[in-house]
Amino acid sequence: MSAATTLNWTAATQTADRFESREATREAPWVKWTILGVSLTFFAVFLLMPLVAVFVEALRKGWDTYWSALIHEDALWAIKLTLIAAAISVPLNLVFGVCAAWAIAKFEFRGKHLLITLIDLPFSVSPVIAGLIYVLIFGAQGWLGPWLAEHDVRIIFAVPGIVLATVFVTFPFVARELIPLMQAQGREEEEAAIVLGANGWQTFWYVTLPNIKWGLLYGVILCNARAMGEFGAVSVVSGHIRGQTNTLPLHVEILYNEYQFAAAFAVASLLALLALVTLAIKTWVEHHAGSATPSREPRQDAAS
């Protein structure tokens, strides 16, 4: 998850090349092939096969069935709801992530460690619990339930609940990506900008943001993928009302439980496609981030 490890695969490839090409550092062939064999088999069985299966199953009854499953009223609504949830939660977590990373990387304050730890809470807690938390707070029997009912505000079993659950679950992505990045960059460039007369906004816009933009984009992509794919937490708060509170993953489950396998896999293939697109964009971003930040402190050579 950390940018430092994920963004540097070009360097890793070069190291591997170097090790491979030299007699002195080369491993025995059987070691190489055993390790390669194990990892490739694992990859094929646990990753590639399911992915292929999704598309095969989706198209088993032909394109017509596939297509009609996708343009079914309920499916379209699920797509729309999924997009709404992502469209609200991603920008929210973008703003929060930048603020949190900024606060942690650039300031010293009490409770900093607590904040860093708490940011990870959505990763460490089961999504079901995350959903239940909101039911306990906003549900009919929850803390705010009676008050909400009085004012005719529906959160649980309605769109706001789904958005809240999605926000909670995708909370850490942007912040986790930016914190190590901003900590590594320090605040010297910002200080330089301020001394040169830039105000806070100018400093952020012209100095900080360009430096973190690839990490930020990376975080947003992961955040978006999770927002669209979240099942557990959303499942608890949604109530599974078809055509009203069903997101794509929930719709897949309903179809599956009703033995409409082809339709279920058709919708699932959409999510799988989304995952593939996400991976493609992620790779592209990594590539750009890699070339945009050449090694930060190359030691100087001769002047002029």
Added chain:
Amino acid sequence: MSIQVRNIRKTFGDFIALDDVSLDFPAGELVALLGPSGCGKTTLLRIIAGLEQADAGRVMLDGADASGTHVRERQVGFVFQHYALFRHMTVFDNVAFGMRMKPRGQRPSEKETRTKVEELLTLVQLEWLADRFPAQLSGGQRQRIALARALAVEPRVLLLDEPFGALDAKVRKELRRWLRKLHDELHITSIFVTHDQEEALEVADRVVLMDRGHVEQIGTPEEVYRQPATPFVYGFLGSVNFFHGRVDGGNLRVGEDLLPHAPHELDAGSEVIAFARPHELDLVPDTHTDTGVAARVMRIHAFGVSVRVELEGLNGLSGMSSGQHFEVELTQQRVAELALAEGQNVRLLPSRLKVFQRNDAIGASA
């Protein structure tokens, strides 16, 4: 513009970075803040710039109290040790940054900006690098760009934080001379922080020596080198030999040995520490007297104009595995006269000794 700091105090937790420091930096001078790491010199510089807030005391720019003035209104140019160039901008945009960030009313037109940037790049002799990115430059080039960027906003003072600290020895020397030349052209009040005594002595009009949050001595390079005011300054500027001893009549008793010296201002019997530079010591053959400090020749470096001899003290160190280390600089001729050889026992005789009364906290480890 002149700068005064008055009674500046700054602590980081339990650590006292600056303890009641007051200094005057006259207009147009190039002053070096010199001291070992942790002596508070960088903190002082950052307080003058406004990047750090003093716990107590005032900073006066041109006689006006600047303590409450925001960094961006102080009109200081700041050069960072690690350049802090904006890595996603070209050299040109880096230098233009300060001008482009000005409020709408004061902002120069894009054409004026261009002219000014080109002027500055010419000044730092790097006009051909305008379209490069910082990562494509060498360290020395980066620091010159950083300087051009700082000068672009026409600062009233220029503050440089270990500007050559991250460069290799050869580039450092070049840039040092170049900075001096630049200062002679611009005459902008400048303060630069360094831990390199050679750099400070060579470049600055005036040197401020600091240690543990205190100012130890202020003076021209010659003054501080020739007349060190404290043991710390003596030890910090150049290599030095020191002797712990006691005043004994007209002599200094160091262990069982005597050094001829008459520190008339010191009472007999007082504990002292005496310093001598390597060229102020002579070697004489050991003739079983107690005049001169006994030592053994460990190593002779005969490759220079003069010969450097490393010795190990033999005095009163029976319990220790190795004695005190001494360094002596002799002429080739003198070495030939003595027929010096490694392992030989000799005695050290100073031609000049600087004697300080000994008190507890003396940092004479250089």
